[in-house]
Amino acid sequence: MGRRGSNAGFGKGWILRTKSKLSRKILQPRKGKKEEPISNLSDDILSLILSRIPLREAVRTSVLSKRWRCLWCSIPYLQLDMSLIINPPALSRNYEDRMRKWLYVVHHILDSCRDPILGCSISISIWKEFTDNLDEFVLFLCKNGIQDLYLCNPSSYFYQFPTDAYFCQSLKKLTLIRCKVVLPRVFLPLVFEGISCLTTLTIIDVSITDGDLERLISSSQLLESLCFYDDFLSGEKLRNVRISAPNLLSLEIHSSMSTRVSLKTAPRLEDFFYKPYHYYNCYEAGMLADLLMNLGHVESLKLQLFESAAKSLNIMQLPKSLPALKLKKLTLDVKYDIELFLSSLLRICPNLQELNIVITKGVFEEKGFVHETFWERHGPFECLMHHLTTVRINMSYLNNCCGIGFMEFLLKNAYVLKRMCIIYYKSLKKQMKAEISKLSLLQRASQHAVLEFKTYG
Numbered sequence: 001m002g003r004r005g006s007n008a009g010f011g012k013g014w015i016l017r018t019k020s021k022l023s024r025k026i027l028q029p030r031k032g033k034k035e036e037p038i039s040n041l042s043d044d045i046l047s048l049i050l051s052r053i054p055l056r057e058a059v060r061t062s063v064l065s066k067r068w069r070c071l072w073c074s075i076p077y078l079q080l081d082m083s084l085i086i087n088p089p090a091l092s093r094n095y096e097d098r099m100r101k102w103l104y105v106v107h108h109i110l111d112s113c114r115d116p117i118l119g120c121s122i123s124i125s126i127w128k129e130f131t132d133n134l135d136e137f138v139l140f141l142c143k144n145g146i147q148d149l150y151l152c153n154p155s156s157y158f159y160q161f162p163t164d165a166y167f168c169q170s171l172k173k174l175t176l177i178r179c180k181v182v183l184p185r186v187f188l189p190l191v192f193e194g195i196s197c198l199t200t201l202t203i204i205d206v207s208i209t210d211g212d213l214e215r216l217i218s219s220s221q222l223l224e225s226l227c228f229y230d231d232f233l234s235g236e237k238l239r240n241v242r243i244s245a246p247n248l249l250s251l252e253i254h255s256s257m258s259t260r261v262s263l264k265t266a267p268r269l270e271d272f273f274y275k276p277y278h279y280y281n282c283y284e285a286g287m288l289a290d291l292l293m294n295l296g297h298v299e300s301l302k303l304q305l306f307e308s309a310a311k312s313l314n315i316m317q318l319p320k321s322l323p324a325l326k327l328k329k330l331t332l333d334v335k336y337d338i339e340l341f342l343s344s345l346l347r348i349c350p351n352l353q354e355l356n357i358v359i360t361k362g363v364f365e366e367k368g369f370v371h372e373t374f375w376e377r378h379g380p381f382e383c384l385m386h387h388l389t390t391v392r393i394n395m396s397y398l399n400n401c402c403g404i405g406f407m408e409f410l411l412k413n414a415y416v417l418k419r420m421c422i423i424y425y426k427s428l429k430k431q432m433k434a435e436i437s438k439l440s441l442l443q444r445a446s447q448h449a450v451l452e453f454k455t456y457g
Contacts, residue, residue: 043071047115051077055109056084073112077119077148080106080137096127103133110137116145119173125155135162142168152177158207166195173200181208183215200225210241218244227252230259263294270297275304292348295325302331305338322348328387331356339406343378352383358394375409384414384445394423396457404435408442417446426457 041049050058050072058072085101102124110117120141126134141149142165149171153159158180165171166184174195181203198220206228208216217223223245230238243251244265252273253261263269272295274288288303295301327349332338338359346352391410407422422439424432436453 043074046071047074047076051075054083055079059109070112070114074115075113076115076117077121078109078113078117079121079123080109081121081123084109095125099124099127099130103130106137110140113144117141118145119148119150120146121150121152123150123152123154126153126157126159127155128157131159134159138162138165142171145170147171148173150175151179153179168195169197171195172197174198175202175204176206177204179203179206181206181212181216183212195219196221198223202227204229206230208238210239213238214242214244220245221247223248225250229254262290266294267297269295271300271302272298273302273304289322292322292325295327296323297326299326300329300331301325301327302333304333305335325349325351327352329354329356331358333358335360339374343375346379346381346383350382351387353387354390354392355388356392356394360396375406379409380413384410384417386416388414389416389418391417391420392423393421394456396425396428404439407439411439411442411444411449411451413445414449415445417444417449419450419452421452421454423454423456426455429455 050061055075055078058075061068062070062072082098082102084105085098122134122137124134138149138151139162146168147170151159151161152175155178158178160180160182161176163182163184195216196219199222201217201220201223202225203213213228217226224247226243226245226248227250238255238259240260240262242262242264246265246267248266248269250271251263251266251269254275255261272291274291276288325348328351330345330349330352332342342357388410391414393407407420410417410420432453440451
């Protein structure tokens, strides 16, 4: 590596060809004035400002004055992608040459940094022959106090995250996209002192085994936020993931048909977002019932379901033996009427305070599945008596069950309701005119209930 603080290799190369518009317009002194107010700020604040603009622009500020010459070298957050280099027409189609130029620029940037790099985002389609170079960059960051690492590899090749990086004790937030994760054999919670300080973990389209994912989660003793997508996984397939995280507060799962997720230990879990993909049947929909059995401490639940999954859940009512949940906020984003499933959820959520529903398609009513007295027959619910204060319903079509009929039921039976917001598609304006008038004149159980109507589209 070159000499720290040096600008060699940049002036005639790929970044510092000319002064940027930002440099001329904002940072250079105006005529008749000695210096701009921005120059009175401390170096620490200026470094934070520079970290908010594209890195190439930040490096260009080194030509402004002696004070700015090495200021960019103290940027605590770096974004390393192909925008760092300027592609001459002769090289625009040669990815290998551009990759080598990018490696050269990143090498120089990391070598020039004087202070610890707290956060770094690397987004690059890595070729197999360049993985050693990327390993070098990742390990350099891990040895120099990195706290937030975002690594995205949008290529068809799975980049294997370097094994030594799991021993990084400063890392608190890790995001891996299109990578391969293979944990070292010594990766045991009782003896491992590396990644145990991790608080946020996000893995998207990552090749990892069930065992390695479980060990990675359980070894992160301070883990508070976990998010994983496995809908398009290739390589190692996730089949049965058991989550054990005593300090986990937020969990987000985007799973494929073949992945079953169970919460083994998560006593502090507060927010849970679940989005299953592909086709579901009643057997697979039972996994959600198993998950709900372990959500005793969750206060916020969001379910986003495709049509096939919603059908299965609506046919399969939740068992009446399910324990009451402590949910205070429930959000359902579906493409199907889910009246049976919704009524089952309301039954086991006596503390519910906020309800959000987004439904963009309905079929059951057209087939005569739903009757006008559905909610009267399945209600009332305890949450309507004491806790439900806010309801938000978004619909792109008119139906009677999860739409108008459900709204009427809530207005008649929600005794502490404060606000109901109904959002509908503009094309329904004529159809909604009569319904709006009917709902507005309806006698409400709560004297403080405010009814709002909004349009979109």
